[in-house]
Amino acid sequence: MREFVVEADGGSRGNPGPAGYGAVVLDPATGETLTEAAEFIGFATNNVAEYRGLIAGLRAAAALDPAARVRVRMDSKLVVEQMSGRWQIKHPDMKPLAAEAATVLPRSQVTYEWIPRERNKHADRLANEAMDAGRDGRQWEPSDSTADLGAPSASEATGAPAAPPVGWSAPADLGAPATFVLLRHGETALTPEKRFSGSGGTDPELSATGREQAERAAAAFAARGTIQAVVSSPLRRCRETAQTVADRLGLPVRIEEGLRETDFGAWEGLTFGEARERYRADLDAWLASPKAAPTGGGESFATVARRVASARDRLIAGHRGTTALLVTHVTPIKTLVRLALGAPPESLFRMELSAASVSAVAYYADGNASVRLLNDTSHLR
Known part of the structure; x- marks a missing residue:
């Protein structure tokens, strides 16, 4: 035969x-x-x-x-x-x-x-x-x-x-962009309580709810069939989310240090109210200026923006014409969206990003960017 x-x-x-x-x-x-x-x-x-x-x-x-x-x-x-x-x-x-x-x-x-x-x-x-x-x-x-x-x-x-x-729609006359599908990690025990959880804290794992959210996201990406690479923040909650998706798609996970969450210093593990009660002056300064850092040696939004922009540029160079899934956190995703829109730093406080939500930004060869999606949670329903 x-x-x-x-x-x-x-x-x-x-x-x-x-x-x-x-x-x-x-x-x-x-x-x-x-x-x-x-x-x-x-x-x-x-x-x-x-x-x-x-x-x-x-x-x-x-x-x-x-x-x-x-x-x-x-x-x-x-x-x-x-x-x-x-x-x-x-x-x-x-x-x-x-x-x-x-x-x-x-x-x-x-x-x-x-x-x-x-x-x-x-x-x-x-x-x-x-x-x-x-x-x-x-x-x-x-x-x-x-x-x-x-x-x-x-x-x-x-x-x-x-x-x-290319995943999300791209104008043909500008060529195939580097399209970043931005997935916020699934829930941890800290997420429902809205506690500061950055790169300077306990590095929590996904909760049972978070693991289910990761599975639902993986199923949605598999059905869509457009993801060609998976990149993750080094923090555990992102690595677990990314691995769940990657296993479903048959892809490896690459770690990008620049996608880690902000270091919130002494505020790690606290709610907003608790941080305000203990560190009112520092918190007010942080809300007023992107150059102000959290109490105890955390990162300012300006510092995070420089780190995220450097990671973005590296990833664009490595994924031209393809669709890559970036599994990361609230601040890096908001920062990528803000930079793509040319919006001021205070816009970070005007965006909602749910756990395991999906956003998307396309980057073209002429240097322009297009925000295609923000905080989509339809795959979780």
Whole structure:
């Protein structure tokens, strides 16, 4: 019995937006490309495009040998887990596509494997070629592919990122931004009591509620299918939240020191009322000026802003054209939003950020930023 490897991918420049898929059938013994497929499919989501790529890959393999065993490799955790039967298919747009994919070949002949995005470059390139063709008002043709020539794709040749799914919508004429999805960590025992909990305190773990919130966030990100990297504050509550999401997505967690919460000095563990009762003058000064630090050697908002801005710049450089999940705290998230908006420091006191809430900021190559989302908690309901 012959064996094939099918690698498939799909993307949407906007999610939803102009979308396309790519699929390649490989000889597992030699790695030889046996056939390719790609198509611009119009306006669709990433997940729809990924399923369409899967279907095309399976059909291409079946056309070569309908009795062959097929090993499907995709970087979409959602598609792999749903087609393997481990995750339920709830979205109405996904159900008919999954059913169609299941009928191309007998289930006993097909297995599914998740692979990191960097190991799915062939199918990713084909999907981007299909989207490029659609942008030019035509459909993809085999001649568009440079695989047989061993030459780099247009994006590889220029050094520009091949526009992958970007998560929250991005204007196509500005190119694919570095999109940061900002997830506040889940609750700890201190969160419901609204106590100061920064980087100078006890470093609490997630509570049972916080762990449930992390699971709900992980499920939502898996369903959306757009997160390509996970970065976390070094503090325990963020690392636990980030790891829950990363495990669901099959991604590693990178630690970024610049995303840690403010050091609140002597106020750590206190409520606002308790801090005011004990340190009224210092607290009033802190509320009045971003340069004032909490009692006992904490960090001022100005200091935190410099630290967060440096971390932001490092992360933008490392994630151009991709969507990265940043799991962090109230002050860093508010600071990123404030800086993106060009708002004054006092705006930090005018934003609400619930535990496990999601915000999003996109950063473009021209230096501009766009706040796409703030304090979304719909995934927790």
